[in-house]
Amino acid sequence: MYFDSLSDFINMGGHGLYVWSSYALTLALMAASILLPWLNLKRTRKQLRRQFAREAANAE
Amino acid sequence: MWNWLKTLYHRLGSPKWFYQITGKWLPWFVAASLVLLTTGLVMGLAYAPMDYQQGNSFRIMYIHVPAAFLAQSVYMMMAAAGVVMLVWKIKMADVVAQALAPVGAAMTFISLVTGAIWGMPTWGTWWMWDARLTSMLILFFLYLGVIALREALSPQEVAAKACALLAIVGVINIPIIKYSVDWWYTLHQPASIKLTEKPAMPASMYLPLLFMVLGFYALLGWSVLLRARAEVLRREAKSGWVRELLKDK
Numbered sequence: 001m002y003f004d005s006l007s008d009f010i011n012m013g014g015h016g017l018y019v020w021s022s023y024a025l026t027l028a029l030m031a032a033s034i035l036l037p038w039l040n041l042k043r044t045r046k047q048l049r050r051q052f053a054r055e056a057a058n059a060e
Numbered sequence: 061m062w063n064w065l066k067t068l069y070h071r072l073g074s075p076k077w078f079y080q081i082t083g084k085w086l087p088w089f090v091a092a093s094l095v096l097l098t099t100g101l102v103m104g105l106a107y108a109p110m111d112y113q114q115g116n117s118f119r120i121m122y123i124h125v126p127a128a129f130l131a132q133s134v135y136m137m138m139a140a141a142g143v144v145m146l147v148w149k150i151k152m153a154d155v156v157a158q159a160l161a162p163v164g165a166a167m168t169f170i171s172l173v174t175g176a177i178w179g180m181p182t183w184g185t186w187w188m189w190d191a192r193l194t195s196m197l198i199l200f201f202l203y204l205g206v207i208a209l210r211e212a213l214s215p216q217e218v219a220a221k222a223c224a225l226l227a228i229v230g231v232i233n234i235p236i237i238k239y240s241v242d243w244w245y246t247l248h249q250p251a252s253i254k255l256t257e258k259p260a261m262p263a264s265m266y267l268p269l270l271f272m273v274l275g276f277y278a279l280l281g282w283s284v285l286l287r288a289r290a291e292v293l294r295r296e297a298k299s300g301w302v303r304e305l306l307k308d309k
Contacts, residue, residue: 002107009106012116018181019119022174023105026123029166030097030279037159037286044290048297049306 073150075292076301082285089281096275104268111265120178122268125252126276128171131199132234134164134280138206139231142224152288154220155295157227158210159287163280165203172196183247191240192248195233202230216295 003009012019071077104122111118141157144150175193176186187193206223213219241250252261259266296302 015117018177022120022177033283041290
């Protein structure tokens with residue numbers, strides 16, 4: 001561990017705000033890069049499933 | 061050899077094969093992303109020693125450098141996929157190109173914003189219209205252009221060709237980004253790490269960077285596969301295998 005204490009770690013020698021805002025933004029965008037396509041994939045599967053079920057019902 | 065190439069061509073062009081194989085790859089990308097990024101983050105934020113000139117703000121490097129690196133690398137992949145799509149008419153290449161664009165844009169955005177934040181304590185300014193920063197901004201607009209073009213054009217084949225062409229033409233910007241720090245006067249420092257040379261920093265400083273770069277690549281794979289899989293299902297909604305796959309049980 002490079003830092004002596006937790007407050008040292010958060011403060012980052014006065015650069016805390018720069019460091020933590022950079023990391024927060026990056027993590028948020030990374031999470032979005034996974035979550036959005038994941039939800040979209042689930043939604044696509046659900047829609048197609050419903051569509052196929054409807055078509056099968058109509059065909060009968 | 062010829063037969064092997066023929067099989068490869070058919071497989072690469074087959075949406076069904078693509079969907080199945082990416083389903084097998086996906087968990088590996090998920091695991092690699094989580095392990096590499098967690099390791100890199102902990103090492104970079106808590107264990108790497110402070111830079112004696114820049115203080116702790118240098119820790120922004122561990123996200124700024126991988127993001128900027130991927131921003132360019134994803135763009136080249138997108139252009140390469142465009143070439144494959146145009147020359148060999150492999151449909152899946154366009155699906156991959158389409159899936160690459162949003163992640164590439166996100167990476168470019170991360171590198172621009174973290175660079176601006178890093179610039180404040182280091183240069184005393186968050187932005188400067190110099191060659192490196194401007195060419196990265198152009199890269200961001202190229203990504204937005206490709207995404208907008210995809211939305212604006214139809215049918216799909218026309219959009220695919222237009223996006224591929226724009227991506228290929230935009231590749232000219234990549235060497236400009238790379239050499240901008242050597243060709244013009246700039247605040248931006250030259251590359252801290254080269255693939256061909258031993259890094260000029262201790263292992264405790266460059267190892268986290270290595271983990272982060274690999275972790276960013278794994279996350280890229282994860283995101284692209286998710287997007288590409290959804291797109292394959294949408295494009296192939298009329299084919300038998302999708303129907304079979306999404307049958308109500």
